[in-house]
Amino acid sequence: MNKIIKIRLKPLTWSPYLPPVELADATEEQLAAMKVTPSASKVSPYVLTLAHDPESYVARTKLFNAIMYAEGGLPREDRELGALAASLANGCRYCANVHARQHARLTNSTDVTSALFAGRTDTLSKRDSGILAFATALTATPPQANHSHIDALTEAGMDKLEIIDLIHAIAIFGWANRLMHPLGHSN
Amino acid sequence: MIDTSDTIGINAELAPNNLVRIGRMFRPEFIEGAKDCRYAVLTPNDPLDLLHDLRVAVARRITKTAANPDSQLKGYPIPTDESLKAFSAGEICTDPKLAVLAAHVDMIASEPSKASAQHLSDLQTVGFSVPQIIALSELCAYVCFQIRLVHGLSLLETHHE
Numbered sequence: 001m002n003k004i005i006k007i008r009l010k011p012l013t014w015s016p017y018l019p020p021v022e023l024a025d026a027t028e029e030q031l032a033a034m035k036v037t038p039s040a041s042k043v044s045p046y047v048l049t050l051a052h053d054p055e056s057y058v059a060r061t062k063l064f065n066a067i068m069y070a071e072g073g074l075p076r077e078d079r080e081l082g083a084l085a086a087s088l089a090n091g092c093r094y095c096a097n098v099h100a101r102q103h104a105r106l107t108n109s110t111d112v113t114s115a116l117f118a119g120r121t122d123t124l125s126k127r128d129s130g131i132l133a134f135a136t137a138l139t140a141t142p143p144q145a146n147h148s149h150i151d152a153l154t155e156a157g158m159d160k161l162e163i164i165d166l167i168h169a170i171a172i173f174g175w176a177n178r179l180m181h182p183l184g185h186s187n
Numbered sequence: 188m189i190d191t192s193d194t195i196g197i198n199a200e201l202a203p204n205n206l207v208r209i210g211r212m213f214r215p216e217f218i219e220g221a222k223d224c225r226y227a228v229l230t231p232n233d234p235l236d237l238l239h240d241l242r243v244a245v246a247r248r249i250t251k252t253a254a255n256p257d258s259q260l261k262g263y264p265i266p267t268d269e270s271l272k273a274f275s276a277g278e279i280c281t282d283p284k285l286a287v288l289a290a291h292v293d294m295i296a297s298e299p300s301k302a303s304a305q306h307l308s309d310l311q312t313v314g315f316s317v318p319q320i321i322a323l324s325e326l327c328a329y330v331c332f333q334i335r336l337v338h339g340l341s342l343l344e345t346h347h348e
Contacts, residue, residue, distance in 0.1 A: 091300020
């Protein structure tokens with residue numbers, strides 16, 4: 001079997017298609033919303049774009065952070081793999097890039113992400129393979145996930161809490177992908 | 188007229204109730220967070236001139252893309268306005284503005300990878316403002332999130348180890 005070439009992904013830059021909120025013109029609610037994010041001190045074009053609807057932005061950001069950074073339960077790298085798989089299925093290049101790099105950082109390895117990008121899912125562990133298959137099936141429209149996917153996850157050692165966490169990670173990326181990809185482009 | 192308090196009271200959390208119980212048992216913060224998201228996209232304090240009936244119609248149209256939509260559809264009552272009723276049923280719309288919105292919503296629900304700047308431009312051409320487009324984007328994406336959540340948790344609920 002051919003050796004898988006290890007890939008290293010460079011960060012992408014995202015640019016909005018629509019005019020984002022101008023900080024100078026932002027309402028108090030928009031300014032407050034943009035401070036809720038725990039990320040960098042500078043407000044990204046993505047956040048400035050979503051700030052046009054600050055209520056949705058605040059609610060979703062809180063839920064997103066709860067799902068992706070919850071204590072205990074599914075290991076973070078598995079949440080990132082679920083996010084990556086959903087992003088690939090939804091065609092969100094930017095999200096896939098971010099979460100592939102996150103997975104590589106958390107696992108200190110590009111083996112899984114290289115295998116994914118090379119189409120060599122046959123080399124994945126049972127657990128990773130189960131996560132990928134479930135995420136892809138759940139992300140489809142209509143969702144195609146069935147009990148065999150749950151069987152595969154439990155056989156790979158996942159407990160109920162971990163599966164709940166995985167479902168939420170996949171689902172929230174169905175949301176995130178449908179903002180990031182349609183509202184801007186990455187390069 | 189849609190009674191929003193009943194709609195929210197029955198369906199603010201994920202349907203059906205046993206899924207809420209599963210979620211509350213393990214991750215109550217996820218349940219509460221999802222409820223807040225539902226309020227934000229369906230009945231925000233500032234609706235940005237997007238009527239509730241239109242929001243519900245969008246949600247209903249997208250929910251029909253679920254594998255088993257019936258329980259979730261109960262959370263989005265059929266609009267009384269004939270145009271919105273047709274829209275929510277997934278029908279072809281004769282109103283130009285609703286027709287463009289329908290095409291966009293269908294694409295986001297089923298083939299989000301096909302989204303492009305042109306789709307947003309089309310929405311602006313028929314009169315949607317930038318804030319409205321963002322609000323509609325969040326709404327569409329929320330419903331798609333809910334579809335996956337309910338589907339996944341339903342599998343878990345009925346899974347026999």
